[in-house]
Amino acid sequence: MKEKLTIIKVGGKIVEEEETLHRLLADFSAIGGHKLLVHGGGRSATRLAARLGIESKMVNGRRITDAETLQVVTMVYGGLVNKNIVAGLQARGVNAIGLTGADMDVIRSVKRPVREVDYGFVGDVEKVNADFLATLIRGGMVPVMAPLTHDGQGSMLNTNADTIAGETAKALAPLFDVTLVYCFEKKGVLLDENDDDSVIPVITPQDFKNYVEQGVVQGGMIPKLENSFSAIDAGVTQVIITQASAIGGEGGTIIRK
């Protein structure tokens, strides 16, 4: 019988505002058993870049990461946002340890090949070092992972936080009974985007296909759900899509086979 592990992914918006961050830290601290947090930080990166006169270029919702932008995200994700969360969790008795993919070689990635778009210093995950993470987790530590990886050749790489969460969940699935929670602005995947209470309680692969055909599920939710099914296929017990304020509670959309 594997021990339970809850992996929570929260976006930049939640960790960057004092009030929502405090709520998140309290809710996350209250989760029992093993846990791991993956955070974003895009808004702070955009803000710092703007103050430094560096233009933030996005293509398909992804940041084009030139050399200067890589420095900005390394500072913001790996430094400012990560350490604020770690210090905040420590204050609440959670033995947090901040990690990027470079630390202990936890996540190695390859620089995304240039096809139609040159994303610059963006990494596609190659390998998650599950054994090291498991040792930390079993030792009572709570990893707090920034959306940064490394290429094994000395360069950091900017990596999507949803992907970090999904790949980490998959890698840890053989070792733990993993629940992966993707937090976003809504209570769950909505049947009617204008009705915040129209949360779809469960989505199976067949439901997903139907919802996409009907246009119920569209935009950024499609890759999020594809990530979720990929995690389930790799042995993750369940994936939940919900609001950060619902962490540890009921509700949200459960993704399952």
Added chain:
Amino acid sequence: MKEKLTIIKVGGKIVEEEETLHRLLADFSAIGGHKLLVHGGGRSATRLAARLGIESKMVNGRRITDAETLQVVTMVYGGLVNKNIVAGLQARGVNAIGLTGADMDVIRSVKRPVREVDYGFVGDVEKVNADFLATLIRGGMVPVMAPLTHDGQGSMLNTNADTIAGETAKALAPLFDVTLVYCFEKKGVLLDENDDDSVIPVITPQDFKNYVEQGVVQGGMIPKLENSFSAIDAGVTQVIITQASAIGGEGGTIIRK
């Protein structure tokens, strides 16, 4: 018989220039046995602060750390400088893990009380969690420590890198046979400041007293030597003051009882 541990402290100047950083990474990688690196980053912090229009105020060589400056140093020390070093060491086969004092509660400090000067968010080290560090080190990890601590109440604190190195060496002295190496610009403590080859090979407490009286040792070297003797008194085997380019080689000034 305790295992050997080498703790190297390097200043900002060395880790901030591409060329000296590469040399340091190569030299540090070549050191055999257990090791730990403590780095500064003050010049980068000053540079980023200037670009953001934040004035860097120094008193007695120490940075006055207001709330905005704390954000800058958390980004620069904990993010940019730390992760560049970690990724660089990983590329050389060293299993580095970047840490601030908040991570795993490794170094807890208290905000410096306001006396003549209000240093702001500056921490005086209260407790180093030697057991956690020892577990990592014995597990083959190489801690790379940024000059940041936390107060246990959710706030990061800016902390002098020499102090981090000294306090970490002291805390680990009961568990390892510790050599602490302070790297600075010169080959060692000089008898004649105008002659770079006039390195004093050994300084005992009595020598120190004499050199201070004679004015041979002055300025920033005095607290560095005081830190060194304090480390020796706490059980650190030896302290060496030398150039980064001499790491792992001969030379420098040895501080001993």
